[in-house]
């Protein structure tokens with residue numbers, strides 16, 4: 001395993017993890033730098049960088065570089081397509097949107113990005129990416145057939161298929177800004193079925209919701225909107241502390 005993946009597995013032996021997602025389309029490099037710095041102080045485990053719209057090119061590079069300068073947390077790309085690759089990042093979730101109806105998001109974009117990842121020496125971490133209702137922007141952009149919220153078995157079947165295809169992480173995604181996070185019953189069933197770490201994100205805004213996801217079986221919680229849209233850096237810090245407490249207990 002690569003450096004970042006080993007770091008994740010090492011940490012998971014002792015605690016559940018909190019990854020903060022920054023979307024270069026929503027935050028300036030300066031804001032991203034401050035949030036990453038605070039995240040490290042508070043005990044967040046990694047910074048993810050990406051988004052479905054506009055997180056590319058100079059805008060993406062600028063945010064990744066600012067984060068690298070202000071914190072020593074691992075930086076993991078969370079690309080919406082092969083456009084979401086930056087040479088400044090440590091690793092990339094090399095993900096396949098397994099429940100997309102469009103092969104571009106399952107294997108096409110991956111093929112277009114593969115040589116870029118190799119050329120830049122970015123650590124690829126293979127990940128099954130599953131979109132659960134409502135799916136929000138990423139569900140729409142990714143031509144997903146979102147998994148119904150009351151059908152945990154469908155999520156578990158896709159998750160296990162992802163593991164059998166060789167993917168080393170499974171991500172259950174309700175969509176950024178979703179009104180409700182992935183239901184605990186769905187997290188619990190997926191966790192029971194798979195052996196690889198389970199990431200959960202989308203719509204987690206409170207420490208209580210983060211705790212509920214961890215109790216249900218999530219290994220890694222991703223939070224984005226709650227911190228990006230906190231209103232001020234002071235409020236972002238309070239939110240980070242609240243969410244981190246929910247996750248770490």
Ligand code: 1GP
Nearest residue numbers: 176177201202203224225
């Ligand atoms: C989105 O799961 C992540 O891809 C985070 O979602 O912005 O709702 O925290 P939020």
